[in-house]
Amino acid sequence: MPHATAAIRTSGHRRPRWWTELPLLAVVYGLYSVGRLLVREDIPAAVDHGLAILRIEKALFLNAEHPLNRLLTEHAALGVPADFAYASLHYLVTPAVLVWMFRRRSAAYRAARTWLMTSTVLGLAGFALMPTCPPRLLDARHGFVDTMAQYSSYGWWGTGASAPRGLSGMTNQYAAMPSLHVGWAVWCGLLLWRHGRHPLVRAAGIAYPLITVFVVMGTANHYFLDAVAGAAVMGVGALLTRPVMRAADRVKDRVRAVFTPVAAPAVPSKYPVVSGGCKTSAGERIPGQRTTSADSSHAATGSAADAASDDAPAAAR
Template sequence: MTITATAPRAAAYRGKLRWWTELPLIAVVYGLYSGARLLVRGDVDDAVDTGADILHFEQLTHLDPERWFNHLFTEHAFLGVPADFAYASLHYIVTPSILVWLWLRRPTHYRQARTWLLISTLIGLIGFTLVPTAPPRLLPGAHGFIDTMAQYGSYGWWGTDASAPRGLGHLTNQYAAMPSLHVGWSLWCGIMLFRYGRNVVVRTLGVLYPLTTALVVMGTANHYLMDAAAGVATMGVGFLLAAPALRLVDRVQARVTGAIAARRGKSGGQTVVASNVANGANAAGGAKVANGANGANGAGGAKVPSPRTVPVPDDADRDPGAPGGNAAGRGERSRMS
């Protein structure tokens, strides 16, 4: 005999997820992300020194391709303009779209993937707070980087302050280069597409998207190679922490649910006991009355007279000629006469 196990139906599992709890959760984490970039600006001089140190380390190890990509994008507008559009928009579009796709088509994997993304984003916030870093485009001119977002600003909605729309540059923290969540989020999206995609095109996009994003962030002079590597490491740590975090959440939810159920069961049990006692008393009383009545009928065969029953006169008081009179009485009277 062969025993097969089937996965839970997607519709049944989706019933455990609530969009009115998912959307606020994601909104809160994204709000923290944006708020941290805004509030934790760090010291500009320290951020510039950190960026210069990262670039110097890359030059010593001969792992500094960002300058070559930056020159390529600034010299060829057909590369620089699409790269600027990709940097300014894709992470706002692709990442939420993947979340919605998982919710609708892969609900059994959504919770794990969402938790992975959220934890990694929180780790990125810690990096922004502890290591404020100036991107290559904000290093002194001697380093030779050109801000392609400013160069091709007339093609898009952004100004000279990263990818923020014109006039809103004060709402972003430009010294939050380490780690690169552009790369981290794109890696998460690529893994989701490659793992859960059902055709070659989707899986190919899953491979190309994070690679293209890494080239874009370096070519636009917004991140170093080390930032991209830190973004990958951030997603790795988030992946390792996702499963324990979910187990902890499930354990807490189980305890809270059990406590609530026990409290409801205790109050409900008291009501049920009281109701059963009352019902038992009524049933016992009814049984006693019924048994008493049946016993009386069985013993004497006579009915218990009701208060409205008229007493029947004795034979001595009856008229001998009346119907139903006693025969013995009539005979006695005839002999006397």
């Protein structure tokens, strides 16, 4: 995504302060969580959307969910780690990369944060416009097994995806399109690849999005097209990063203009400075200015000379 990396490279703003960033990120994440809950769960429409996606994938020979789901269902050594990864990495790796950018790549942090927030808002719009039933919630005749429920005894989750047992009502299980698990993983991967200096960090930037795609499909939480949509949302968010930053700067400038006190105008002096930048002609004296004796004798001599010169023409006549 060249636009995202270009915006990050050219972000010239100084690093924001952590005490302003934490409340901002908390508010945005709170809006994200509440937004998922407020989106109406139209279950019949969500099921129809899920089946339509499945039909499209089968027609295009993109249906990799079934073999991956069977692989994790039949091998607990793969299924249990995959469930742990789905339930935790999404909430651990993304904040870790954000903190890493804040501390180590401060010049690029603001653009990276704006990119993530903008893409997340777009994802919420997708949840609202197209509620989608994940494969694990389809009827059993469609051939999917909910691995989170199958291996729930190994972790803290129950039947409500990654939500802790008894708290499945705190999440919208029909917010599958687009997959922000994949979208946020793509964001992390691109930043690690672009700004990582150690080969292992850059390798993690490649591996993490690929592992996430494998996990979300194998656990039957997302379709392949959900993953594609998640990456597409990050691409659109990257294109909007610069305009959003410019709009935010304009809003901040206007707010500062409203709340910044206006300086009082300077009061002009009652007595202007006479000698400010002005010079007097020879022999001219500023009123009230004291003169030295040398100046006085020089002035008298000059006056006598002037009088003599005035009398000379008269004598000649």
